[in-house]
Amino acid sequence: MSLSVARPVPTFPDVRQRAKEAGLVCRRIPAAAMREVSPTSAAAFRIIFGILGVVALVRFAANGWISQLYLEPAHHLSYPGLGWVQVWPGWGMYLHFALMGIAALGVALGYRYRVSIAAFFLLFTYAELIDRTTYLNHYYLVSLVAFIMVFMPLERAASLDSRNAPASGKPATIPAAVLWMLRAQVGLVYVFAGIAKLNPDWLFNAEPLRIWLYNATDTPLIGPYLRETWVAYAMSWAGAVFDLTIVGWLLWKKTRLLAYAVLVVFHVATAFLFPAIGMFPWIMIGLALIFFDPDWPIRLAQRARHPLGRFPAATAAVAGPREAKHLSRPAVAALLLGAMFLAAQVVIPLRHLAYPGDVRWTEEGYLFSWRVLLTEKVGLVRYRVTGPTISGERLAYPEEYLTPGQAERMAYQPDLVLATAHIIRDDFLSHGHEGVEVRADAFVAYNGRPAARLIDPQVNLAAVKPGLAPKPWILDSPG
Amino acid sequence: MRPLFTAPVLLTSFALLLAVGCAAAGAATDKEVLISLTDRVVVPSYQSLANDAARLDSDAAALCASSNDEALESARESWHAARSSWMKSQAVSFGPVMERRSVSLLDWSPTDTAGMDEFLASGDLTDAAQVKDVFGSNRRGFGAVEYLLFRPDALDKLADSPAYCAYLVALTGVVREEATGILAEWVDGSERRGPYQDYFTDRADSSLLPVAAVEQVVRIQVFLIRDIVQMRLASAVGLREGGVDLSAIPGTAAGHGLTDLRQEILGMQAVYAGSGPDARGISHLVQPLSEETDQRLKDQFAAALDAIDSVEGPLRVAAVQRPQQVNALYERLAAVELTLSTEVVSLLGVSVGFSDSDGDVLR
Numbered sequence: 001m002s003l004s005v006a007r008p009v010p011t012f013p014d015v016r017q018r019a020k021e022a023g024l025v026c027r028r029i030p031a032a033a034m035r036e037v038s039p040t041s042a043a044a045f046r047i048i049f050g051i052l053g054v055v056a057l058v059r060f061a062a063n064g065w066i067s068q069l070y071l072e073p074a075h076h077l078s079y080p081g082l083g084w085v086q087v088w089p090g091w092g093m094y095l096h097f098a099l100m101g102i103a104a105l106g107v108a109l110g111y112r113y114r115v116s117i118a119a120f121f122l123l124f125t126y127a128e129l130i131d132r133t134t135y136l137n138h139y140y141l142v143s144l145v146a147f148i149m150v151f152m153p154l155e156r157a158a159s160l161d162s163r164n165a166p167a168s169g170k171p172a173t174i175p176a177a178v179l180w181m182l183r184a185q186v187g188l189v190y191v192f193a194g195i196a197k198l199n200p201d202w203l204f205n206a207e208p209l210r211i212w213l214y215n216a217t218d219t220p221l222i223g224p225y226l227r228e229t230w231v232a233y234a235m236s237w238a239g240a241v242f243d244l245t246i247v248g249w250l251l252w253k254k255t256r257l258l259a260y261a262v263l264v265v266f267h268v269a270t271a272f273l274f275p276a277i278g279m280f281p282w283i284m285i286g287l288a289l290i291f292f293d294p295d296w297p298i299r300l301a302q303r304a305r306h307p308l309g310r311f312p313a314a315t316a317a318v319a320g321p322r323e324a325k326h327l328s329r330p331a332v333a334a335l336l337l338g339a340m341f342l343a344a345q346v347v348i349p350l351r352h353l354a355y356p357g358d359v360r361w362t363e364e365g366y367l368f369s370w371r372v373l374l375t376e377k378v379g380l381v382r383y384r385v386t387g388p389t390i391s392g393e394r395l396a397y398p399e400e401y402l403t404p405g406q407a408e409r410m411a412y413q414p415d416l417v418l419a420t421a422h423i424i425r426d427d428f429l430s431h432g433h434e435g436v437e438v439r440a441d442a443f444v445a446y447n448g449r450p451a452a453r454l455i456d457p458q459v460n461l462a463a464v465k466p467g468l469a470p471k472p473w474i475l476d477s478p479g
Numbered sequence: 480m481r482p483l484f485t486a487p488v489l490l491t492s493f494a495l496l497l498a499v500g501c502a503a504a505g506a507a508t509d510k511e512v513l514i515s516l517t518d519r520v521v522v523p524s525y526q527s528l529a530n531d532a533a534r535l536d537s538d539a540a541a542l543c544a545s546s547n548d549e550a551l552e553s554a555r556e557s558w559h560a561a562r563s564s565w566m567k568s569q570a571v572s573f574g575p576v577m578e579r580r581s582v583s584l585l586d587w588s589p590t591d592t593a594g595m596d597e598f599l600a601s602g603d604l605t606d607a608a609q610v611k612d613v614f615g616s617n618r619r620g621f622g623a624v625e626y627l628l629f630r631p632d633a634l635d636k637l638a639d640s641p642a643y644c645a646y647l648v649a650l651t652g653v654v655r656e657e658a659t660g661i662l663a664e665w666v667d668g669s670e671r672r673g674p675y676q677d678y679f680t681d682r683a684d685s686s687l688l689p690v691a692a693v694e695q696v697v698r699i700q701v702f703l704i705r706d707i708v709q710m711r712l713a714s715a716v717g718l719r720e721g722g723v724d725l726s727a728i729p730g731t732a733a734g735h736g737l738t739d740l741r742q743e744i745l746g747m748q749a750v751y752a753g754s755g756p757d758a759r760g761i762s763h764l765v766q767p768l769s770e771e772t773d774q775r776l777k778d779q780f781a782a783a784l785d786a787i788d789s790v791e792g793p794l795r796v797a798a799v800q801r802p803q804q805v806n807a808l809y810e811r812l813a814a815v816e817l818t819l820s821t822e823v824v825s826l827l828g829v830s831v832g833f834s835d836s837d838g839d840v841l842r
Contacts, residue, residue: 210768211768211825211826212828214828215690215827215828216690217509217689218509218688218690224508227767276830376825376828377825378820378821378822378825379821380817380821382709390721391721391722392717392718392721393718394720394721395709395718395719397709408830443817443821445822445824445825445826446825448768448825450769450771450822451817451818451821451822
């Protein structure tokens with residue numbers, strides 16, 4: 001027997017009422033987005049971002065990475081279509097990073113802020129686009145945040161620009177949408193990092209954390225426990241839950257403070273357990289402060305009885321247009337562009353769905369999608385070169401053309417295996433050989449699996465063009 | 480939580496953690512592996528090298544004192560023994576041997592035989608100090624001693640030319656001095672540091688974390704097997720320059736290419752599996768993570784040694800006359816290279832790229 005309940009047919013007045021309500025929401029969201037709020041939280045964000053930028057760049061230079069990553073390689077593995085992004089000659093890269101540092105300092109100080117942040121964005125992103133093997137998720141995040149900061153008035157408080165500006169008599173404010181955008185950008189990292197963890201390796205095999213924790217036994221106090229399988233499972237699941245839910249907890253005022261404390265503990269723990277992740281934990285700890293109230297720096301200063309607590313914005317009446325019809329056209333355009341940017345930020349991490357196979361194996365759509373600390377992969381590649389002017393078969397190894405660091409990172413990324421094949425092809429062509437064919441014996445071990453072939457050894461990679469289309473020459477994942 | 484309950488809960492949690500920690504202690508730790516490797520593989524390797532180098536030096540002096548077939552044969556045997564010890568120690572070539580740049584004193588290839596002949600023709604007498612401080616790396620070490628000891632007219636030269644003898648004794652003196660120096664740094668320490676064995680195994684206050692020391696050990700294995708496979712054997716089977724290229728295989732005169740390989744693989748096998756009963760090696764770190772990988776690599780080492788034994792004659796000769804045997808050897812060693820360079824490196828979280836930039840492994 002089935003029970004059916006007749007659904008009431010909506011009457012015309014109901015529909016009209018719902019449309020009215022929907023229209024109201026559509027008008028109120030933009031209005032709320034343009035509501036004027038204290039600029040101090042955004043200013044703190046700007047200062048933290050600038051300081052982190054300076055620290056990261058000093059650290060980068062002090063470790064010799066400018067030379068190691070940009071000057072030493074004889075070849076750079078470019079992004080498709082971005083081969084024109086090249087290393088500057090001579091001292092150019094040092095000058096590039098010096099200017100970047102000055103720009104980051106300008107951002108922190110709020111000095112000629114728009115120029116500083118635009119320069120920082122361009123210089124930083126240019127450097128990151130030179131070589132694919134230098135890709136890091138947090139560098140991508142820095143580029144994105146810097147990009148949206150270019151369009152934001154983050155200099156309205158605690159900046160040299162605001163100090164030098166003529167007094168208007170009104171307390172400084174910024175639209176709430178600025179905070180929304182920054183929160184969304186930071187929040188997307190966590191959400192997609194959490195979604196990426198919803199895979200069998202992470203949830204049911206505790207990989208790759210099992211491997212990483214097993215090798216982190218030098219960690220003070222907790223080191224001996226890290227080899228316990230249950231610890232790997234507990235941390236895997238806790239990590240997934242953290243990433244998937246932390247944004248919600250941060251957005252909810254009642255849980256915000258505790259959530260932030262958990263966030264700090266989480267990132268500090270990852271910094272100690274996995275020192276190779278560098279600045280990432282500190283960047284996230286710094287940027288996540290944006291989830292607090294717009295005037296949190298002032299409230300904090302007031303609580304600490306610090307002179308900053310007398311900042312005018314602290315007592316500013318926060319108000320603004322209540323409905324979208326009161327918004328100016330530039331404001332509407334800005335909101336639309338912001339929404340489109342965020343929509344792209346949602347689509348880009350999901351683009352791997354357009355490719356066949358497991359993204360963790362094929363890496364098609366792997367980058368720019370917040371797959372943070374997700375796989376442990378190591379590869380080994382050798383190339384077999386043949387041609388009418390080559391006697392038999394010649395072997396070529398990536399290390400002969402790339403630095404050890406580049407060779408290590410390209411070995412498990414199919415498009416970089418292809419790019420290296422082209423470097424080898426071009427080298428043979430430049431030595432007078434014709435009709436050169438290059439095939440790869442590429443093996444990859446990932447997340448504890450035995451090494452398996454990554455690339456079809458029969459395919460002549462010299463004839464394969466790089467691009468974003470699915471690559472049929474990538475072999476199936478070992479499962 | 481009420482204070483009344485706080486203490487018991489904390490105590491129980493601590494006890495549980497302690498219990499878990501004790502249970503975890505059953506598996507080999509990095510430190511245990513390092514201690515076992517150092518005591519049973521590293522120090523014995525350099526002890527052997529020092530002993531054999533001392534014997535070579537004394538045999539060379541005896542040969543110069545009395546140049547006859549018996550003395551020459553004894554010196555040649557001593558050279559083979561010292562060379563074997565040196566090659567076996569390649570699997571543990573971290574620490575002092577790296578810091579002292581011992582390779583430049585002991586094993587530079589190719590040997591500059593023309594330059595050596597030119598010097599000998601001058602009739603100048605040399606000594607160990609000059610060989611060490613003035614001569615180029617390609618005119619000293621095992622290769623140079625080999626050139627003097629294994630040439631067909633060695634006895635005549637020794638009898639006729641004081642310069643020849645002086646050069647030989649100077650060369651073996653440098654080998655002995657360097658071998659002794661490496662051992663001394665491991666066991667006794669140096670002016671700037673205590674015994675390296677204590678530093679390396681974290682037995683003394685050490686800035687070297689065990690996990691970093693294990694990483695060093697694994698890196699050396701990867702670089703060694705890559706050198707063997709990608710440089711020497713790939714050249715020998717004609718996969719590098721379009722034809723058989725023997726320049727990468729040492730042993731022009733003494734024909735020790737296969738012995739070199741055998742000793743290197745034996746050294747790697749000892750590092751991986753440990754040496755002696757109850758010994759611990761890298762295997763004891765890999766096995767809890769993947770029994771399959773561990774067993775496969777052990778089998779591959781054994782198969783590689785069988786393949787070395789299956790090659791007839793000196794490697795240089797076999798590469799030309801019996802290429803199928805050398806090809807089989809190449810494939811066996813390439814299998815070792817694959818497992819070591821990918822699975823073991825991955826399981827132990829080792830970065831072989833020598834790049835310490837952020838997130839080089841953990842993207």
